[in-house]
Amino acid sequence: xxxSVLGCGYLGxxxxxxxxxxxxxxxxxxxxxxxxxxxxxxxxPFYEPGLDELLAEVQSTGRLSFTTDLSAAQGSRVHFICVGxxxxxxxxxxxxxxxxxxxxxxxxHLSPGDLVVGKSxxxxxxxxHLADRVTAVAPDADLAWNPEFLREGHAVSDTLQPDxxxxxxxxxxxxxxxxxxxxxxYAGPLSEGTPRLVTDLATAELVKTAxxxxxxxxxxxxNAMAELCEATGADVTQLADAIGMxxxxxxxxxxxxxxxxxxxxxxxIRAFMARAGELGADQALTFLREVDSINMRRRSRVVELTRAxxxxxxLGKNITVLGASFKPDSDDVRDSPALSVAAQLQLQGAIxxxxxxxxxxNASLRFPELQYEPSTELAVKGADALLLLTExxxxxxxxxxxxxxxxxxxxxxxxRNVLDPAxxxxxxxTYRGLGRP
Ligand SMILES: NC(=O)c1ccc[n+]([C@@H]2O[C@H](COP(=O)([O-])OP(=O)(O)OC[C@H]3O[C@@H](n4cnc5c(N)ncnc54)[C@H](O)[C@@H]3O)[C@@H](O)[C@H]2O)c1
Ligand SMILES: O=c1ccn([C@@H]2O[C@H](COP(=O)(O)OP(=O)(O)O[C@H]3O[C@H](CO)[C@@H](O)[C@H](O)[C@H]3O)[C@@H](O)[C@H]2O)c(=O)[nH]1
Numbered sequence: 001x002x003x004s005v006l007g008c009g010y011l012g013x014x015x016x017x018x019x020x021x022x023x024x025x026x027x028x029x030x031x032x033x034x035x036x037x038x039x040x041x042x043x044x045p046f047y048e049p050g051l052d053e054l055l056a057e058v059q060s061t062g063r064l065s066f067t068t069d070l071s072a073a074q075g076s077r078v079h080f081i082c083v084g085x086x087x088x089x090x091x092x093x094x095x096x097x098x099x100x101x102x103x104x105x106x107x108x109h110l111s112p113g114d115l116v117v118g119k120s121x122x123x124x125x126x127x128x129h130l131a132d133r134v135t136a137v138a139p140d141a142d143l144a145w146n147p148e149f150l151r152e153g154h155a156v157s158d159t160l161q162p163d164x165x166x167x168x169x170x171x172x173x174x175x176x177x178x179x180x181x182x183x184x185x186y187a188g189p190l191s192e193g194t195p196r197l198v199t200d201l202a203t204a205e206l207v208k209t210a211x212x213x214x215x216x217x218x219x220x221x222x223n224a225m226a227e228l229c230e231a232t233g234a235d236v237t238q239l240a241d242a243i244g245m246x247x248x249x250x251x252x253x254x255x256x257x258x259x260x261x262x263x264x265x266x267x268x269i270r271a272f273m274a275r276a277g278e279l280g281a282d283q284a285l286t287f288l289r290e291v292d293s294i295n296m297r298r299r300s301r302v303v304e305l306t307r308a309x310x311x312x313x314x315l316g317k318n319i320t321v322l323g324a325s326f327k328p329d330s331d332d333v334r335d336s337p338a339l340s341v342a343a344q345l346q347l348q349g350a351i352x353x354x355x356x357x358x359x360x361x362n363a364s365l366r367f368p369e370l371q372y373e374p375s376t377e378l379a380v381k382g383a384d385a386l387l388l389l390t391e392x393x394x395x396x397x398x399x400x401x402x403x404x405x406x407x408x409x410x411x412x413x414x415x416r417n418v419l420d421p422a423x424x425x426x427x428x429x430t431y432r433g434l435g436r437p
Contacts, residue, residue: 001025001184004073005080006102008035008066010046010155010263010332011119011148012082016066017051018159019080020058022188028066029073039066047331047358050156074109078185081106081118082148087267093274094123094267103130112140115181119148121208121268123275127201131170142178144169145201147208152262153329161189165196168204209275212268213288218253219260220294226256226435227297236435237417256435258341258389258415259298261326263334266292298434299337302387302415303344305432309385309411315349318408320383322376323390324356324363331358333366338389341415343367355379357392383407391416400427 001024005016008030016028030036035045042059044051058064065072073079083098099120106116116134118127122145131143145168150158165186169178179198183190190196199207226236236256244251260266269288276285310317319342326336333339339354346352346369353371354363360372373379376394380386380403388395396418404410410429412419417433424431 001078002076003027003078003080003185004029004076005082006030006070006073006106007081007083007098007120008032008039008045009082009084010048010152011150012080013039013044013046014048014051014150014155014159015080015082015119015148016064017054017058018156019185020061020064021054021160022186024063024185026064027072027076028064029068029070030066031068033068036066036068047329048155049153049329054156070105071109073106074111077113078115078117078181079106079110080146081116081120083120084263085120085122085267085271086263087270091274092270094121094271096122096126099126099130103133107134107137110134110138110141112138114138114141115178116141116143117182118143118145121147121212121264121271122205123271124202124205124209124279125275127168127205128170131201142170142172142174144178144182145204146182147204149208149211152332153327161192162194165190165194166204166207167196167198168201169198170201209268209272212265213272213285213291215253216260216265216269216295217287217291219255219265220291222254222256223259223298223435224294227294227301229435229437233437234435235437237433255417257298257417258302258337258434259295261335261337261340263326263332266295266335299340299344301434302341302389302413303348305434306341306345306350306385306387306413307348309413309430309432310350313349314345317350317384318382319345319350319352320379320386321345321352321354322356322379322386322388322395323392324354324372325359325390328390328392331362333359333362336363336390338415339363339367339370341387341389342370346370353379353383356390357394377406380406384409385411385413387413387415388419389415391418400424400429404428 003024003026005028008028020026038045042055083102085094088095127145134143229236240254273285276282321342323338342352413432421431
């Protein structure tokens with residue numbers, strides 16, 4: 001099937017490559033000429049494990065191409081909308097200008113029988129409004145909402161082997177054709193047993209924001225427990241292991257630390273609250289305000305703990321921050337807790353050096369005032385304290401005995417609770433975890 005993908009960022013570039021891998025003929029379209037020229041050379045414009053290899057593989061088949069020319073969408077049967085929906089400046093709500101302009105640009109290129117499929121995360125009600133816009137101009141075309149649940153760092157496998165598909169479809173006479181078309185798009189994973197749920201448009205939109213809200217709540221719950229552990233001398237890691245053994249709770253997403261960031265969870269819970277307010281249902285989501293504030297409190301807590309670790313003063317202290325991306329195996333620094341902590345420490349007088357295996361280019365664009373050093377060995381040299389804030393494997397594997405002579409004072413704050421405190425203490429370090437004695 002011929003497919004177009006509008007928006008080739010973290011979601012769309014992976015989606016386009018994966019659709020080609022499933023055997024479809026795909027054109028990826030983006031307004032960003034730099035991204036398109038890199039993708040045309042089979043090079044991912046961001047770091048995502050396995051994506052460069054997949055792009056090279058599918059581009060060699062001739063089934064995948066990229067362009068900035070929206071008219072290339074003409075002739076595709078299915079058009080995926082994968083453009084950004086960031087938080088509006090100074091407000092909680094989602095900025096839908098990119099979605100609106102992508103749909104506006106697409107309308108003249110639609111043919112009868114075409115299907116527009118939204119994958120971007122949008123406030124509930126957006127899909128029905130966009131469906132009206134599509135059918136007003138192209139009465140024989142349809143719109144469905146098919147939210148995406150991939151995680152950065154695992155984006156390729158999450159797209160090819162998702163936990164489930166959700167098809168939000170409009171209540172129309174062509175509903176069964178829409179479902180059949182989506183089944184044809186996803187025939188590969190469906191034949192391997194991936195479940196699919198067919199819902200109305202509003203439910204599909206809500207499934208996505210509810211899932212991210214639940215994940216954010218789980219993280220803030222364990223971080224609230226970490227605050228209590230800090231107040232009582234208990235150990236939040238053991239607590240998470242113990243409650244996580246209950247099948248009804250589960251151990252996943254119970255890692256306490258400096259909290260969640262990225263281009264999704266923080267802005268999605270805020271947009272959800274804003275939309276609930278517009279719908280007169282804001283009371284239903286007041287708990288998300290608490291989820292957000294517990295999360296932001298973690299960042300200030302790390303700054304305070306670093307000050308305490310540095311004998312009560314940050315002024316002139318050399319602090320090395322290990323990790324810049326919002327999570328390991330990604331170069332994405334959107335709302336990165338690590339960079340937010342690094343910037344706060346610098347503002348309070350510390351001399352901060354940030355290191356990261358992949359994210360330094362993005363980090364230096366966003367925080368040009370910080371110092372960056374790609375080599376871990378050089379970054380830690382002469383440090384008064386190390387802060388492990390993004391748990392890349394190479395930081396988990398650091399040898400405390402090898403490192404102890406490189407730093408000025410052997411102090412480490414483990415912001416992700418991934419190091420073995422006994423091993424670090426035995427090597428002469430002052431070790432601090434979060435919510436750990
Ligand atoms: N990143 C993820 O892991 C992920 C996962 C699931 C859902 N989502 C959702 O997917 C959407 C995209 O997120 P992202 O992380 O890929 O964002 P992104 O910023 O990486 O990519 C968005 C892309 O859309 C392009 N764009 C903007 N306007 C356009 C237009 N009119 N026509 C064509 N392209 C246009 C931008 O140039 C950019 O390359 C968001 O709604 C997000 O919430 C993201
Ligand atoms: O136990 C945990 C798990 C995660 N995190 C943090 O939470 C954030 C988000 O992590 P994760 O959810 O793995 O990353 P994303 O790639 O942002 O994926 C989320 O957001 C995407 C965009 O909506 C969804 O598609 C995914 O299903 C959803 O997991 C990161 O900062 C993590 O460090 C924790 O602090 N503790």
